[in-house]
Amino acid sequence: MLHLSRIQSIGEAIRDSIVTFKTNEALIEAERHRENGRWTYRQLRQEAERFAALCQAQGFAAGDRLAIVMQNQSKWIFSGLGAFWAGATLIPIDYKLTASEQLELLAHCKPRVLVTEYSTWLKMQREEGSALERTLVLVTEAPEGAELGQAQRWEQEPGGAFTYTARTREDVACIVYSSGTSGTPKGCMLTHGNYLAQAEILGNLYPLAEDERFFSVLPTNHAIDFMVGFIVPLLCGGGIVHQRTLRPQFLRSTMKKYGITHIALVPTILKNLEKRIKEKLDELPGWQRQAIDGLRRVNELATRKEPNHRLSSTVLRPIHESLGGKLKYIFAGGTFVDRGIADYFYELGIPVVIGYGLTEASTVITVNDLKPFRSDTVGKAVPGVDVEIRDANEAGVGEVWVRGPTVMKGYLDAPELTAEALIDGWLRTGDLGSMDISGHLKLVGRAKNMIVTEGGKNIYPEDIESHFENLPGIEEYSVFAADYIWPRGAMTGEQLLVVLRPEGDWPSDECLEELRQRNRRLPEFKRLSAFVVQTEEFPATASLKIKRGVLAEVLRERKREDAMRALEQG
Amino acid sequence: MSDVLDRLIKLAAKKYSADASTIEPDGDVFETLGIDSFQAAELMSELEMEFDVEIPDYELQGVKTFSGLAGVIDKRR
Numbered sequence: 001m002l003h004l005s006r007i008q009s010i011g012e013a014i015r016d017s018i019v020t021f022k023t024n025e026a027l028i029e030a031e032r033h034r035e036n037g038r039w040t041y042r043q044l045r046q047e048a049e050r051f052a053a054l055c056q057a058q059g060f061a062a063g064d065r066l067a068i069v070m071q072n073q074s075k076w077i078f079s080g081l082g083a084f085w086a087g088a089t090l091i092p093i094d095y096k097l098t099a100s101e102q103l104e105l106l107a108h109c110k111p112r113v114l115v116t117e118y119s120t121w122l123k124m125q126r127e128e129g130s131a132l133e134r135t136l137v138l139v140t141e142a143p144e145g146a147e148l149g150q151a152q153r154w155e156q157e158p159g160g161a162f163t164y165t166a167r168t169r170e171d172v173a174c175i176v177y178s179s180g181t182s183g184t185p186k187g188c189m190l191t192h193g194n195y196l197a198q199a200e201i202l203g204n205l206y207p208l209a210e211d212e213r214f215f216s217v218l219p220t221n222h223a224i225d226f227m228v229g230f231i232v233p234l235l236c237g238g239g240i241v242h243q244r245t246l247r248p249q250f251l252r253s254t255m256k257k258y259g260i261t262h263i264a265l266v267p268t269i270l271k272n273l274e275k276r277i278k279e280k281l282d283e284l285p286g287w288q289r290q291a292i293d294g295l296r297r298v299n300e301l302a303t304r305k306e307p308n309h310r311l312s313s314t315v316l317r318p319i320h321e322s323l324g325g326k327l328k329y330i331f332a333g334g335t336f337v338d339r340g341i342a343d344y345f346y347e348l349g350i351p352v353v354i355g356y357g358l359t360e361a362s363t364v365i366t367v368n369d370l371k372p373f374r375s376d377t378v379g380k381a382v383p384g385v386d387v388e389i390r391d392a393n394e395a396g397v398g399e400v401w402v403r404g405p406t407v408m409k410g411y412l413d414a415p416e417l418t419a420e421a422l423i424d425g426w427l428r429t430g431d432l433g434s435m436d437i438s439g440h441l442k443l444v445g446r447a448k449n450m451i452v453t454e455g456g457k458n459i460y461p462e463d464i465e466s467h468f469e470n471l472p473g474i475e476e477y478s479v480f481a482a483d484y485i486w487p488r489g490a491m492t493g494e495q496l497l498v499v500l501r502p503e504g505d506w507p508s509d510e511c512l513e514e515l516r517q518r519n520r521r522l523p524e525f526k527r528l529s530a531f532v533v534q535t536e537e538f539p540a541t542a543s544l545k546i547k548r549g550v551l552a553e554v555l556r557e558r559k560r561e562d563a564m565r566a567l568e569q570g
Numbered sequence: 571m572s573d574v575l576d577r578l579i580k581l582a583a584k585k586y587s588a589d590a591s592t593i594e595p596d597g598d599v600f601e602t603l604g605i606d607s608f609q610a611a612e613l614m615s616e617l618e619m620e621f622d623v624e625i626p627d628y629e630l631q632g633v634k635t636f637s638g639l640a641g642v643i644d645k646r647r
Contacts, residue, residue: 032624071628096631119628245626246611246627247611247612247614247615248612248615268609272608524607
């Protein structure tokens with residue numbers, strides 16, 4: 001059991017853990033079939049202290065900000081841990097964003113130090129203007145003789161001694177951007193207290209034994225992997241495995257080679273695993289397939305109340321072995337997990353732990369405790385966290401509000417946004433749901449104008465409007481989440497649309513072509529799928545700001561299927 | 571059209587049942603083939619085998635078009 005109530009910070013908790021588990025294996029970094037390295041807890045400590053000393057030698061002090069823009073790899077962990085020990089506020093930034101988007105976030109949080117990979121730094125350097133004039137940039141894995149501009153090598157000698165810097169539960173541990181690269185970025189300020197509370201909850205619900213390994217596949221900058229793929233394994237004395245490519249065949253081979261026990265996945269990878277298992281089964285002779293079907297039913301009956309890994313991995317050995325033989329849990333964000341796939345894996349004896357969370361509440365708000373497994377909900381509120389359904393309709397559906405030790409302090413430099421999200425100690429999630437008699441939460445839609453992609457990115461329509469300025473022949477326009485205007489009672493397959501007010505009755509071909517071309521230049525997850533033509537003037541405030549809520553109400557009177565026109569078919 | 575680009579388009583079209591003759595070199599790979607980033611990773615694995623190269627994931631960040639992809643492969647050959 002994890003007991004963290006007397007601990008003050010993440011850094012302190014992992015420092016204690018290193019003392020306890022010093023000779024355990026902490027980290028393995030693989031690159032395709034090769035292994036780049038493996039580190040014990042003691043060696044992890046040396047690497048993190050070296051990095052902390054490097055920052056401190058250049059004047060880094062308690063409360064200074066340190067940003068990391070890196071793929072999952074060992075140096076992410078060394079830097080993150082070293083940063084905590086140097087007293088940093090850590091800012092994990094999505095490495096998949098474009099360089100200009102990353103620079104916008106960096107301009108917002110103004111870190112004292114930025115850690116990034118050479119390839120990312122090259123892209124950042126190509127951008128005009130720099131948000132990093134006063135930032136110490138440390139670049140990993142730069143080739144010999146490479147021109148680094150203002151940056152320095154991450155691997156250089158520290159040039160000074162390391163001093164452990166203590167932090168308290170009230171100090172901000174991380175600033176995590178939940179959305180937005182234009183408009184006002186939402187940098188959630190999460191304290192050490194928030195993370196310790198969440199780590200204790202998850203570490204006790206789904207602990208890793210000392211010989212178990214978590215495969216860190218989702219980006220570590222993401223709230224889920226940060227918690228279950230970085231903090232929790234190190235507090236439990238377990239191991240973390242990184243694979244530096246996300247090619248499917250290497251994900252599977254890594255699971256086998258290292259006997260992975262825990263993994264967090266996005267639905268697409270889960271689907272791929274399911275497909276592979278089914279293909280393998282199809283290759284078997286008919287009698288073996290029938291035998292396995294029978295064993296699946298036996299397993300399903302035997303694990304109806306709760307999972308039993310030992311039993312399932314014995315009964316269904318060939319299937320478990322195709323995934324390495326030791327896989328105990330797959331973690332997945334509940335909103336997008338296909339029920340059928342979750343059920344399929346459970347019948348095979350591999351529970352998909354479905355949860356629901358917001359960056360604003362650290363990692364998870366509700367999670368399935370697997371007693372029994374249910375694929376139709378996003379689970380129950382985690383211990384210590386209160387979930388309420390407010391303003392419920394006759395069907396019991398209302399907005400989900402959350403209170404507890406994992407709720408953030410607020411958004412960085414955005415008091416208005418903070419005041420909208422945090423009210424009397426409660427976090428308004430903006431999600432619509434209902435609670436059943438056993439306390440399981442079901443989500444059915446959103447109360448706010450936004451979508452969430454399968455990869456967990458929050459997209460606010462306002463943030464993409466600037467890409468569609470000055471379309472030919474358009475008087476006014478506004479971007480919406482289609483489900484905000486016409487709720488469907490579903491949280492998958494969300495779409496964005498643009499409402500256009502043309503000069504005449506209909507936008508010109510030239511306008512639509514321009515719209516399509518600009519749309520294609522957006523990242524896949526930000527693209528519009530439809531347009532709506534509205535010939536009446538948009539409702540606006542005295543300062544001519546469009547009243548989105550009112551416009552949505554006006555549009556709601558029309559039928560969704562009549563109003564929406566697919567963008568790519570004109 | 572370069573040899574790499576030509577072979578790349580044919581292979582991608584075959585894998586995702588698209589008509590190779592309608593694929594534009596500057597077309598968006600995801601949009602044209604209707605695939606997500608994970609399927610794109612699968613496609614990359616096949617391209618690596620076809621061209622006998624190894625392309626680290628970081629080189630693909632920001633590459634969207636068929637010609638861009640061909641350029642990355644060409645550099646590694």
